[in-house]
Amino acid sequence: MPHASQPAARLGRRVEPFDLNAYVARACREVDRALDRFLPSEKTKPATLHKAMRYSLFAGGKRMRPALVLAAADACGGSWKDALPMACAVECIHTYSLIHDDLPAMDDDDFRRGKPTNHKVFGEGVAVLAGDALLTQAFEILARSGGSSRHGHRDLVLELARASGSLQLIAGQVADLEGEGKKLPLSELRYIHERKTSALLCASVKLGGMSANATSAQLKALKDFGYNVGLAFQIIDDILDVTQTSEKLGKTAGKDTAAQKLTYPSLLGLEKSRREAARLTRRAFAALRSFRGKAVALEALADYLLRRDR
């Protein structure tokens, strides 16, 4: 869990202490409650499918993307009530992508967040379908949201569909799959990270902004923020895979090395990778300047994501 921090202070401004722990805990509670409302119960037929969807959705994820959605809504003066459907939709997309990525035909992972992966519990067939159902559910949730006066359902659906589609999120996974065991240049690794991680983080903050009726200048700032935080986040993920234990990560550590996956540490070394992550985080902070202190939650989240150790 994140710790209380004053990230804006690092930029030379005096700010009230911001309790990120409390903020994230409240976000998790609200998101979990909303997801529980949006999803059919475990008893709803077909029970196996709904159990499988809920198993991964409530497996103890950090809810980082939903927290970013809500924090972006806060930065734009919106309400959590309006932003919650977007937060839930993004988390459904994230969870589906993990279920499918963990499949034997892809990353072949047995553990995720300290628990057996979806296909280990429910079998491959149901795991594929639970992923499909969560992906579909994401769009249903968006359609059931209120939208905002500037941004209707068309904008919301386009934003999420593009970020999760064949040119972004799925493109990243394909390139990752095809890059295994190959020596690729840094530009290709960046291509993968931008798509596997930045794309959905960008969409998260933009959707949060859209729920709060954000101006196009605000959306542009949120996009820059999401892009840089996303890249930094993925570089740190690569670093943690090398430096941490499986127990701490709640998933198999050292998988990247074992799979001969291209990572920032394998290309640049640990120290340079850490510096690159810090540089990207500074750029993310810079993107928030136009919010003039209203983006405290986004700043605190970015700061935490850089310093996390799991």
Add this chain to the structure above:
Amino acid sequence: MPHASQPAARLGRRVEPFDLNAYVARACREVDRALDRFLPSEKTKPATLHKAMRYSLFAGGKRMRPALVLAAADACGGSWKDALPMACAVECIHTYSLIHDDLPAMDDDDFRRGKPTNHKVFGEGVAVLAGDALLTQAFEILARSGGSSRHGHRDLVLELARASGSLQLIAGQVADLEGEGKKLPLSELRYIHERKTSALLCASVKLGGMSANATSAQLKALKDFGYNVGLAFQIIDDILDVTQTSEKLGKTAGKDTAAQKLTYPSLLGLEKSRREAARLTRRAFAALRSFRGKAVALEALADYLLRRDR
């Protein structure tokens, strides 16, 4: 391919001959052209993914669902131009569901439409992702459509998401998977068929109607039509699996029997199954009465679907 027919004449009305062959051929051409425009080219990175998506999308499918979308738009006085995005979205959903259903962890099919299945050509990992990408693409296409004055993007996305979600299309596939080798009652078989087939056929005609600004009475009639045609269609699929060769079907025949799948013929016998399909088709025709002769294309399609031999 369908033959020229005068289905309305069977209901005792005198009508102009309707050339279903020409209608379906024109629909296929227009839908193929629109799909080609909506989808990234085969050269667009990641090329493997876009090749895989296009491989199954352009594998010679009968385009029955898109034809139903366009025919429903015609029945409601709409234009093909407005209905084409809905037709393409529905075909993307249908194609994704086939790619995933054919996977070794599900129906484990090597052939589809006379060609090797997606995972046989591109491998399981890419096949899962190509399915995911087509599912996502469907919602992007809907969002890029014009909607209509009565039915905005919210209605369109809700309609497609519900029909393809965990309570309908995917529910049918899960129940089908879980029912293998089990002796289930007719009600359970009906549950599966309603979800695996009727749900998306209902959504097809409703989306076509929505593109044409249909009234709620028209949408209700289209839904009844889609439901009954869908059930009839699936019963006939079951019958053809028993009575036709793999060569004729373009997919492995006798699979249902081999997999000990519950089917209408296995429960009711061939003759009773044929009578049930005919009864449902009559109900589908009855649902079209309120269109007062404007639903000729829908009538011709339903008539063809009952008499088809592949």
